[in-house]
Amino acid sequence: MGLVIDDQAQLHLNFPCGARGRIGSTVVAAGRKRRPRQVVAYGLPLVQDKCGFRKDHSTLDHLVRLETFTKKAFARKKQVLAVFFDLEKAYDTTWRYGISKDLFDFYFRGRLPIFISNFLKDRHFKVKAENTFSSPYHQENGVPQGSILSPILFNLKINNIIKSVSKHVNASLFVHDFAIYAEGKHLQHLERTIQLCINNVQKWVSENGFRFSVSKTTCVHFHRQRIYAEPALHLDGQPIPVKGEAKFLGVVFDSKLNFSSHVKYLKKKCLKALNLLRVVGHTDWGADRATLLKLYRTLVRSKLDYGSVIYGSAKKHVLRALDPIHHQGLRIALGAFRTTPIKSLYAEAGEPSLEHRRMKLAFNYVLKLKSLPRIPCHEVVFEAPLSDFSAVTKSESNLVANTFEHFKNANISLNIIDNLHVQCPPPWEEHNITVDISLRKQNKENTSEIAYQKEFFRIKEKFSNHYAVFTDGSKLEEKDAAAVYFPEHPDRSKATRLRDGASVFSAELEGIALGSQKLKNSLNTTKTLLSTVTACRPYRLSKAKISKYSGNLIIRSTWEWTKTSDYKTSNC
Structure with missing residues (x-):
C-alpha cells in the first residue's frame, strides 16, 4: 500500500490525518488478534518482567514487587542496591532495522512486516512556530510520535533489554522506565553484581541504538544501617549519582523505605489540585455538590489512591499528613463549615477515611493478583509472603502483607480464587x-x-x-x-x-x-x-x-x- 504525492504543498489535502489513523487502526486490530497467540505458540513470549502495554498489568505490579522485595531483604538483615535508568529520547532513537529484525525473530512473516517497514521508512517532519513552517527534515530513526502503532513497535524493540540482565538481579520495565535491583549482606559483593549487570545492559543499549542519560540515572542504597558506605557504580565510564531517594513510576522511594518523602511530594501535588476546587466551587456561580465531588474524586482522590498500596505501609504519623487534604476536599465539595465533624463529612459525601480506602484498594489488588499468576509480583507476594518475615521482624511489613491477616481473621481462604486464564483465540x-x-x-x-x-x-x-x-x-x-x-x-x-x-x-x-x-x-x-x-x-x-x-x-x-x-x- 503506497501513496505518491508530487506536490508536497497539497499533502494535507490529499492525505488527511484521519486516513492515516484509520489505516493504522486496521493494522493494529489485526496485529493484536494475531500477535499474542502467534508469539506464544513459537515459545517466544514477551518477558514476564515487562508490564507496559499489556493487559491486566499496571505500574502497581512493579511498585509492589520492589517494595516487597526490599522489605524481605530488611527482614533478613540484608541491603538492596537499585539503579533507576533513564532512556534518553527513547521513541526518537528506536532502531528501525532492529524492529524489523525483532519481528523476524518473533516469526512474523508475510505482508505485516512489509507494511511496518514501509510505515517506518522515508518519514519527514516540519516544525511549526505560529504560522511559519521550517524546512522538511528526514527522520532517520525512531518511531513516529503520536502514531497508534508506535507504542507497540517500541514495546517490541525494548522487550529484549530484560534478557541482558543477570539471573541474580531483578529487573522492572514499564515502557521506557527501567530499573534493576539486587540484595546482599556485603556491599562490595553487591556492587560487583550490579556493576556487571550494568555493563551488560549498557552493551545491549549501545548495540540497539538507545542511549542512557547518566545525569538522570540514579542509584539508591536501601538499608537500615546507621553507619554505612556509599556504593560506587559507573555507567559508560561515568559515575552514577547515589541519592537518598528516587522517583520510580510516580512513587518516591527513599533509602529507609519509610515513604516520608513521597507523602510530602503527594501532599504538595494535592494542594495544587484543591485550588481548582476552590475556584469551581464558588458560592455565587460555582458548580453543585455532585459536580464538585466528581472533581474531587478525579483530581485529588485519584492522586491519593495511586500507589496507596505501597506507601500505606508508612508510619501512622506520616500518613496523617494526608488526612487534612482529604477532609479539606470534602469540605469544599460539600460546602461544609470548618467545625463540621469529620464523621459527618464521610457520611454526607459517601466517602470512607483514607485508612479504610487504602485497605480496600489493597484487598482489591490482592484478590486480582491471586487470580493472575503470570503477573511479575505474584511470586514475590504469594510464594513467600512478607507476613512470614514480619512475624519475626514486626517493623518490616506492608499493606499487602497485612491483608493476609485480615483474610485469616475473617476465615476467608484465598485458595478458593480461581486463576483467570483469558486469552483471545487467533x-x-x-x-x-x-x-x-x-x-x-x-x-x-x-x-x-x-x-x-x-x-x-x-x-x-x-x-x-x-x-x-x-x-x-x-x-x-x-x-x-x-x-x-x-x-x-x-x-x-x-x-x-x-x-x-x-x-x-x-x-x-x-x-x-x-x-x-x-x-x-x-x-x-x-x-x-x-x-x-x-x-x-x-x-x-x-x-x-x-x-x-x-x-x-x-x-x-x-x-x-x-x-x-x-x-x-x-x-x-
Whole structure:
C-alpha cells in the first residue's frame, strides 16, 4: 500500500490525518488478534518482567514487587542496591532495522512486516512556530510520535533489554522506565553484581541504538544501617549519582523505605489540585455538590489512591499528613463549615477515611493478583509472603502483607480464587456459534406442552456430550432482569438486574452473556449447550464470533419460542 504525492504543498489535502489513523487502526486490530497467540505458540513470549502495554498489568505490579522485595531483604538483615535508568529520547532513537529484525525473530512473516517497514521508512517532519513552517527534515530513526502503532513497535524493540540482565538481579520495565535491583549482606559483593549487570545492559543499549542519560540515572542504597558506605557504580565510564531517594513510576522511594518523602511530594501535588476546587466551587456561580465531588474524586482522590498500596505501609504519623487534604476536599465539595465533624463529612459525601480506602484498594489488588499468576509480583507476594518475615521482624511489613491477616481473621481462604486464564483465540481458531432452532418449526398454537418437552429432550440427547446451561431474561413493567442456571453446579447460578427501561432483548442477551462469562471464568468445559427462551432473531447470535473466550469453547444455543414448555426457566 503506497501513496505518491508530487506536490508536497497539497499533502494535507490529499492525505488527511484521519486516513492515516484509520489505516493504522486496521493494522493494529489485526496485529493484536494475531500477535499474542502467534508469539506464544513459537515459545517466544514477551518477558514476564515487562508490564507496559499489556493487559491486566499496571505500574502497581512493579511498585509492589520492589517494595516487597526490599522489605524481605530488611527482614533478613540484608541491603538492596537499585539503579533507576533513564532512556534518553527513547521513541526518537528506536532502531528501525532492529524492529524489523525483532519481528523476524518473533516469526512474523508475510505482508505485516512489509507494511511496518514501509510505515517506518522515508518519514519527514516540519516544525511549526505560529504560522511559519521550517524546512522538511528526514527522520532517520525512531518511531513516529503520536502514531497508534508506535507504542507497540517500541514495546517490541525494548522487550529484549530484560534478557541482558543477570539471573541474580531483578529487573522492572514499564515502557521506557527501567530499573534493576539486587540484595546482599556485603556491599562490595553487591556492587560487583550490579556493576556487571550494568555493563551488560549498557552493551545491549549501545548495540540497539538507545542511549542512557547518566545525569538522570540514579542509584539508591536501601538499608537500615546507621553507619554505612556509599556504593560506587559507573555507567559508560561515568559515575552514577547515589541519592537518598528516587522517583520510580510516580512513587518516591527513599533509602529507609519509610515513604516520608513521597507523602510530602503527594501532599504538595494535592494542594495544587484543591485550588481548582476552590475556584469551581464558588458560592455565587460555582458548580453543585455532585459536580464538585466528581472533581474531587478525579483530581485529588485519584492522586491519593495511586500507589496507596505501597506507601500505606508508612508510619501512622506520616500518613496523617494526608488526612487534612482529604477532609479539606470534602469540605469544599460539600460546602461544609470548618467545625463540621469529620464523621459527618464521610457520611454526607459517601466517602470512607483514607485508612479504610487504602485497605480496600489493597484487598482489591490482592484478590486480582491471586487470580493472575503470570503477573511479575505474584511470586514475590504469594510464594513467600512478607507476613512470614514480619512475624519475626514486626517493623518490616506492608499493606499487602497485612491483608493476609485480615483474610485469616475473617476465615476467608484465598485458595478458593480461581486463576483467570483469558486469552483471545487467533482468527483462524475462532468458532461460529451453532444455533439450533428446531423448536421454532413447531406451531405454538397447535402443539401441546408434551410435544415441546419431547422435542427438547431429543435435542438434549443429541448434544448429550455438552455441558447444559439455561438462561432467560424477563421484563415486568419497567424493570428487567436476567438469570443463568447450571444444573450440574447450582451454586454457580446467578441472577442480575438491568437498568430500568431496558428492552427484553437486552435482558435475554445479558443472560447469555452472564452464562458465557461464568463458563469462561469458573468452569473447565469445552462444549456447551446453552438453552434460552428468547423472542429475538436467532441469526443475530449466529453471526457473532467467540473472540473473548478460550479457543475450544463451543456454545450451541437452543432457541425455544414458548415459555410454557420450558421447565428450566423456573430454576433460573
